[in-house]
Amino acid sequence: MSAALDRGAGTQAAPGGTLELSGIHAGYGDFQALFGIGLRVEPGEAVGVVGPNGAGKTTLLRVISGLIRPTAGSLRFGEQDLAATPAHLLPSLGIAHVPENRRLFPHLTVEENLKVGAFSPAARAHFAERRDRVYDLFPRMKQRRHQLAGTMSGGEQQMCAIGRALMCAPRILLLDEPSAGLAPIVVKQVFDLVRRIREEGLTVLIVEQNVAQVLRVVDRAYVLETGRVAAEGRSAELVADPAIRRSYLGGH
Amino acid sequence: MDSFLLEALVNGILLGGVFALPALGLNLVFGVVDVVWLCYAELVMVGMYAVWFLYTQAGWPLWMAFAACLPVVSLLGLLLHLFVVRPLLAAPPINQVLATGGVLFLLQGAMTLIFRTDFRSLGVDMPPMEVGEIFVSGTKLAAFCAALVGAALLWAFLKFTYVGTAIRAIARDREVMPLMGVDPQRIYLIASAVGGALAGLAACLLVVQLDVHPFVGLSFGPITFMICVMGGLGNMLGGFLAAFIMGIIVSVGGFWGTTEFSYVVAFAFFIVTIFARPRGLFAR
Numbered sequence: 001m002s003a004a005l006d007r008g009a010g011t012q013a014a015p016g017g018t019l020e021l022s023g024i025h026a027g028y029g030d031f032q033a034l035f036g037i038g039l040r041v042e043p044g045e046a047v048g049v050v051g052p053n054g055a056g057k058t059t060l061l062r063v064i065s066g067l068i069r070p071t072a073g074s075l076r077f078g079e080q081d082l083a084a085t086p087a088h089l090l091p092s093l094g095i096a097h098v099p100e101n102r103r104l105f106p107h108l109t110v111e112e113n114l115k116v117g118a119f120s121p122a123a124r125a126h127f128a129e130r131r132d133r134v135y136d137l138f139p140r141m142k143q144r145r146h147q148l149a150g151t152m153s154g155g156e157q158q159m160c161a162i163g164r165a166l167m168c169a170p171r172i173l174l175l176d177e178p179s180a181g182l183a184p185i186v187v188k189q190v191f192d193l194v195r196r197i198r199e200e201g202l203t204v205l206i207v208e209q210n211v212a213q214v215l216r217v218v219d220r221a222y223v224l225e226t227g228r229v230a231a232e233g234r235s236a237e238l239v240a241d242p243a244i245r246r247s248y249l250g251g252h
Numbered sequence: 253m254d255s256f257l258l259e260a261l262v263n264g265i266l267l268g269g270v271f272a273l274p275a276l277g278l279n280l281v282f283g284v285v286d287v288v289w290l291c292y293a294e295l296v297m298v299g300m301y302a303v304w305f306l307y308t309q310a311g312w313p314l315w316m317a318f319a320a321c322l323p324v325v326s327l328l329g330l331l332l333h334l335f336v337v338r339p340l341l342a343a344p345p346i347n348q349v350l351a352t353g354g355v356l357f358l359l360q361g362a363m364t365l366i367f368r369t370d371f372r373s374l375g376v377d378m379p380p381m382e383v384g385e386i387f388v389s390g391t392k393l394a395a396f397c398a399a400l401v402g403a404a405l406l407w408a409f410l411k412f413t414y415v416g417t418a419i420r421a422i423a424r425d426r427e428v429m430p431l432m433g434v435d436p437q438r439i440y441l442i443a444s445a446v447g448g449a450l451a452g453l454a455a456c457l458l459v460v461q462l463d464v465h466p467f468v469g470l471s472f473g474p475i476t477f478m479i480c481v482m483g484g485l486g487n488m489l490g491g492f493l494a495a496f497i498m499g500i501i502v503s504v505g506g507f508w509g510t511t512e513f514s515y516v517v518a519f520a521f522f523i524v525t526i527f528a529r530p531r532g533l534f535a536r
């Protein structure tokens with residue numbers, strides 16, 4: 001693991017840890033959005049989740065990071081039973097979630113956004129060092145450190161949101177449609193960035209509508225349709241699958 | 253300028269400083285917890301009784317009575333959150349208003365039972381000071397300075413600490429806070445304690461200027477709510493500035509008429525501003 005994303009001294013978590021979901025049911029009140037999802041992400045892997053709008057991709061990430069509790073099924077990260085862990089303790093276990101639409105604090109500066117990302121006691125002790133690493137990764141953020149986050153371009157806001165998530169020195173990064181709403185050239189930058197992050201050894205679980213692009217970045221992917229896993233496989237297999245090509249790659 | 257008018261203006265600014273504290277406290281709690289503490293002025297009233305009791309009855313030195321007032325009212329804010337607000341966080345806003353309104357009557361009733369309805373005076377006053385052509389009450393000037401120090405400390409807390417930054421963040425987006433490792437319930441508790449401490453500080457500054465009785469909250473509670481709405485509910489800077497505007501209106505209005513008249517002017521100004529700028533004077 002490179003210096004840029006090293007958890008640094010003083011953090012309790014051991015490297016590695018497999019994220020494993022099985023038979024996950026979840027929803028909103030009476031509405032069920034996920035029906036028995038099984039998913040596995042090994043340490044160091046980059047895994048994609050694709051599927052049409054409303055398939056339950058965002059819900060899936062929110063279940064993993066504890067914002068929604070599953071109504072059935074098991075959810076583990078390494079030795080840890082996530083279903084029994086309060087959501088706000090997950091960042092210190094090494095799980096970081098960049099939510100859909102970034103959800104930056106627009107009225108706070110870039111650096112203040114990073115500071116909120118380092119709220120956990122374990123992260124506070126390493127604030128300066130990790131902030132500098134985020135600035136190494138995104139020199140643009142360093143230039144704009146005192147600018148209000150809401151005044152930046154979409155691509156810059158996405159970098160800031162990823163930087164904020166990296167402040168807890170995660171072992172796994174959950175990304176929800178990081179390329180949504182960005183201009184094509186910026187989309188390319190975001191995917192380059194995801195590639196860099198994973199090359200540095202961080203485990204990545206990424207949700208995308210941009211299927212063609214994401215399959216070039218991840219090792220494996222799951223196709224979600226109406227709350228169920230409709231297909232899964234290695235990226236190369238999925239790209240070659242005629243059904244996938246027809247539905248998601250506009251292909252022949 | 254007429255030196256009496258100038259004096260009224262200066263007094264208005266001094267008054268604004270004291271109004272600013274409860275406005276900041278109320279806005280802080282509302283911004284973070286999203287619940288209006290209708291009984292805020294009554295928390296201040298209890299703090300005023302605490303100072304009065306410790307100083308005149310228990311014989312404590314005044315500074316010790318002041319120092320005790322802050323944690324006492326802060327604790328009261330914590331208890332209010334734990335036992336009244338927290339159970340109603342998911343309830344409709346009207347239930348929250350009714351519940352904190354109930355606490356208002358509870359506190360008035362409790363203080364009436366314990367201390368009866370007599371007006372209690374601390375009986376301390378600092379000599380007036382002559383500045384140029386005008387006289388300024390030493391007590392009011394000291395209260396104003398203390399209010400500014402309190403506001404500056406609050407600002408530094410919100411600006412420079414992790415918890416303060418999280419407080420400013422949570423006011424905008426509570427749902428994502430756990431992703432940052434923040435337990436919103438803990439932030440609510442801290443904001444309630446800080447809101448209570450601000451009420452405690454306001455109590456110290458008011459008890460040297462006003463006699464305390466169970467209904468003293470009526471003499472500054474309504475104006476505090478008007479200030480918060482004028483500044484934009486939850487907008488701390490807006491509330492702070494609106495406090496000075498209201499202080500000046502009340503003081504200068506009182507210069508031409510009675511105190512009652514000055515409150516009528518303040519209320520009329522309030523009504524005009526909420527029609528002209530429903531989201532507050534400083535809304536963008």
Ligand SMILES: Nc1ncnc2c1ncn2[C@@H]1O[C@H](COP(=O)(O)OP(=O)(O)O)[C@@H](O)[C@H]1O
Pocket residue numbers: 028031033051052053054055056057058059060
């Ligand atoms: N907060 C919510 N309350 C109720 N239903 C929701 C909520 N969020 C999403 N849903 C529903 O859950 C389903 C899955 O949504 P989502 O996970 O956002 O899908 P995706 O991210 O794949 O577009 C959709 O039918 C959506 O309407």
Ligand SMILES: [Mg+2]
Pocket residue numbers: 057058059100
């Ligand atoms: Mg989504």
